[in-house]
Amino acid sequence: MKALYTYFIENISADIRGSLLSGQSFRWNYYQDSEQKYFGVIGDDLFILENNEDDWYTVTTTKKFSCDEEFHEFIGFYFSLDINPDDLFPAGFSEQYPGIWRLIKPYLGIKVLRQNAFETLVTFMCAQGLGMNIIRRQISYLTREYGKEHTVDIAGKPFTYNSFPSPETLAGIAPDSLQLCTNNNCIRATNIIKAAYSVATGQLDLEDLQDPDMPLETSRERLSAHSGIGNKIADCVLLFGLHRFSAFPIDTHVRQYLATWFSIDKALQSLTQKNYLFLQEEVSRILNPEFAGFAGHILFHSWRKEVKHLTSF
DNA sequence: CTCCAGGACACTT
DNA sequence: AAGTGTCATGGA
Structure with a gap:
């Protein structure tokens, strides 16, 4: 049974709810159906964030920080607070x-989270061609089935949560077993197991890809060399899991807003390799290339909420 | 029954 | 190299 510790976030200039529940992570949810309280798992630790007033939060977690400063450093990194919001969109936008x-x-207060690379890799391999609700469900199955279970005492009641399964674990299971976690898609299950094996053996070194000095194209090629990973998923992994904020994933929603908001007609044509790269080139002229993906995530979420009125997250 | 959901890939030109 | 069709599955 793990212990709980309490920390405080004061005056944070970030949209916590939007950051946690905007489809970049599927490991966060409302806690006890409260719109002011969120829980999620980072690594082996449970985090419960409760909004007190405006920009103040109470954080209850199983993670023990040696001091307040270490806690704030952790939060600052996870929520990318080091990125200046004014840099996201070009002047004059x-x-x-x-x-x-x-x-x-x-x-505009939504932050791209700096998430674990392997988690992000598997999550977005699962996500292919599915809706947010189903993705969320699949990831939930996946962690419950293969992730290490932890129990913590919350107000006298045991609360269980699961870590994300390790590369070694996923590499060692059978496709027809994992299939339950991939919407019964055996091909996808096989691809995920192969990718996990690749990470487990060190053949795919996600640490390497995190190096900001490695050209984005090189990182993307390393990822998309694996079956089941194309441009879009590779870019998602780069953006959300490898902290490469320039990576700009193009999916069905992005295509829609590129066409509607920015009058890029080609966004609605078939998304061939050439067209995909062409659209990214166009985007680099509209957004600040260094933070194109970061800004893109804000546009993505705004489009889904304000135009499509989608309630899934 | 049709269409959609944070696509990928094999197969023609 | 580039464009076109196919695959896969559950939910609305």
Whole structure:
């Protein structure tokens, strides 16, 4: 049974809810159905974030920090607080696209989380061609089935949660077993097991890919060399799991907003390799290339919420 | 029954 | 190299 520790976040300038529940992680949820309280797992630790007032949060966690400073460093890293929000969109963006700016303004506090690379890799391999709700369910199955279980005493009641399964664990299971966690898709289960094996054996070194000095194209090629990983999933892993904020994944929603908001007609044509790269090139002229993916995630979420009115997260 | 969901890949030109 | 069709599965 793990112990709990309490820390405080004071005056944080970030949209915590939006960051946790905008489809970049599927490991966070409302706690006890409270809109002000979120819980999730980072590594082997449970985190419960409770919004007190405005930008103040109480954090209850199984992770013991040696001091307050270490806690804030951890939070700052996870929520990318080191990234200046003013750098995300180029100067003049709000004047050039006032209509879009009005829609995304409530979401400018959303941060791209610095998540674990392997988790992100598996998560987005699962996500292919599925809706958010189903993805969430699959990841939940996956962690419950193969992740190490922990129990913690919360107000006298035992609360269980699971770590994300390790590469070694996933590498060693049978496809027809994992299939339950991949919407009964055996091909996808096989691909995930292969990728996990590749990570477990060191053939795919995710630490390497995290190196900011490695060209983005090289990182992407290393990832998409694996079956089941194309441009889009590779870019998602780069952005959400390898902390490469320039990586700009293009999916069905992104295509829609590129066409509607930025009048890029080619966004609606078939997404061939050439067209995919062309669209990224176009985007690099609209957004700040260094943070294209970061800004793109804000646009993505705004589009889903404000235009499509989707409630899944 | 049709269409959609944070696509990938083999197979023609 | 580039474009086109196919695959896969559950949910609305």
